[in-house]
Amino acid sequence: MPVDRMLPTTEARDLIELTRDIADRELAPIAAEYEAEGRFPREVFRTLGRAGLLSLPYGEEYGGGGQPYEVYLQVLEEIAARWASAAVGMSVHVLSCYPLAQYGTEQQRQRLLPPLLEGELLGAYCLSEPQAGSDVASMRTRADKAEAGMFTLTGTKAWITHGGEADSYTVFARTSDDHRHGISCFTLDAAEAEGLSFGAPEKKMGLTGSTTAMVNLDGVRVPSERLVGDEGQGMSIALSALDSGRLGIASVAVGLAQAALDEAVAYAKERRQFGKAIMDHQGLGFLLADMAAAVESSRATVLHAARRRDAGLSFSREASIAKLVATDAAMKVTTDAVQVLGGYGYTRDFPVERYMREAKVMQIFEGTNQIQRLVISRHLSKS
Numbered sequence: 001m002p003v004d005r006m007l008p009t010t011e012a013r014d015l016i017e018l019t020r021d022i023a024d025r026e027l028a029p030i031a032a033e034y035e036a037e038g039r040f041p042r043e044v045f046r047t048l049g050r051a052g053l054l055s056l057p058y059g060e061e062y063g064g065g066g067q068p069y070e071v072y073l074q075v076l077e078e079i080a081a082r083w084a085s086a087a088v089g090m091s092v093h094v095l096s097c098y099p100l101a102q103y104g105t106e107q108q109r110q111r112l113l114p115p116l117l118e119g120e121l122l123g124a125y126c127l128s129e130p131q132a133g134s135d136v137a138s139m140r141t142r143a144d145k146a147e148a149g150m151f152t153l154t155g156t157k158a159w160i161t162h163g164g165e166a167d168s169y170t171v172f173a174r175t176s177d178d179h180r181h182g183i184s185c186f187t188l189d190a191a192e193a194e195g196l197s198f199g200a201p202e203k204k205m206g207l208t209g210s211t212t213a214m215v216n217l218d219g220v221r222v223p224s225e226r227l228v229g230d231e232g233q234g235m236s237i238a239l240s241a242l243d244s245g246r247l248g249i250a251s252v253a254v255g256l257a258q259a260a261l262d263e264a265v266a267y268a269k270e271r272r273q274f275g276k277a278i279m280d281h282q283g284l285g286f287l288l289a290d291m292a293a294a295v296e297s298s299r300a301t302v303l304h305a306a307r308r309r310d311a312g313l314s315f316s317r318e319a320s321i322a323k324l325v326a327t328d329a330a331m332k333v334t335t336d337a338v339q340v341l342g343g344y345g346y347t348r349d350f351p352v353e354r355y356m357r358e359a360k361v362m363q364i365f366e367g368t369n370q371i372q373r374l375v376i377s378r379h380l381s382k383s
């Protein structure tokens with residue numbers, strides 16, 4: 001069921017219609033097949049790029065769409081409602097562009113951003129490590145200065161979306177032993193990065209169409225013009241990027257929950273027991289009502305944070321709240337959708353079991369929901 005959206009401009013409304021058309025025509029028909037086979041949909045990102053959907057929140061002077069984050073997130077939600085793996089990939093790609101767009105030099109933006117925003121190149125964001133997931137300050141990957149104008153990167157990044165598939169890698173590495181100010185940000189061209197290699201794709205319970213792998217950096221030489229921002233600024237870049245990235249994942253979770261709700265409602269209208277549609281039994285009707293309330297409240301929480309971002313207000317706490325609320329809601333709504341379908345919901349003949357498996361990881365990546373609670377509580381202690 002299409003969501004009746006309140007959008008700020010006619011252009012934004014047209015953009016949503018374009019997204020729905022592409023998602024219904026290009027994504028929805030192949031999602032189940034690709035997920036079942038664990039196939040990475042590289043061509044999907046080219047399609048989204050050609051349509052201008054990978055560039056929405058970035059400046060038009062670099063080939064971006066110049067759209068408010070509020071609009072971008074609603075586009076992302078529409079994609080997630082058809083195929084969560086594609087939406088997660090889009091969110092990660094947009095996240096990988098953030099350091100360049102916000103902290104890069106004008107020369108870097110002009111040269112490196114356009115092919116990413118057009119979808120010609122696919123981006124990955126390399127922050128997490130095997131022993132340093134949410135604890136960014138424990139990062140061990142190093143970037144040591146070599147001869148003049150060069151760095152050498154050595155270390156391992158873990159749980160990297162698009163690992164082995166991306167063309168551009170945004171990598172955070174330690175340039176000094178300073179606990180908070182010793183991390184720097186680099187952007188790597190995979191085609192030129194000798195010493196860059198990848199582990200086997202992780203065997204995951206969900207999002208099997210989205211490749212996740214370790215990224216190994218074995219003395220990868222990087223010219224200093226690929227340093228993004230100032231040396232030692234990487235921690236603040238990473239945390240700033242994650243605030244926006246968490247809104248992306250929250251929107252994906254809302255789209256996934258909406259898809260599960262739609263499937264459950266359609267089934268409940270059609271399935272009859274004791275002489276009437278099961279939706280007309282109060283016990284099930286109330287369950288569906290709670291599911292709808294969870295989806296709508298999650299969407300409102302995400303858009304509230306996005307509007308603060310668009311207005312130039314602080315939104316770190318609101319981003320964590322949105323990510324926490326939306327992903328917890330998606331887990332519950334998808335689980336309840338399986339319950340509504342009963343035995344059918346537990347089979348792969350219906351998509352709700354896949355939705356439930358996909359929802360789980362959303363409580364984990366971009367900072368676990370336990371980390372979100374920690375972020376929120378720290379903001380409260382400062383207020």
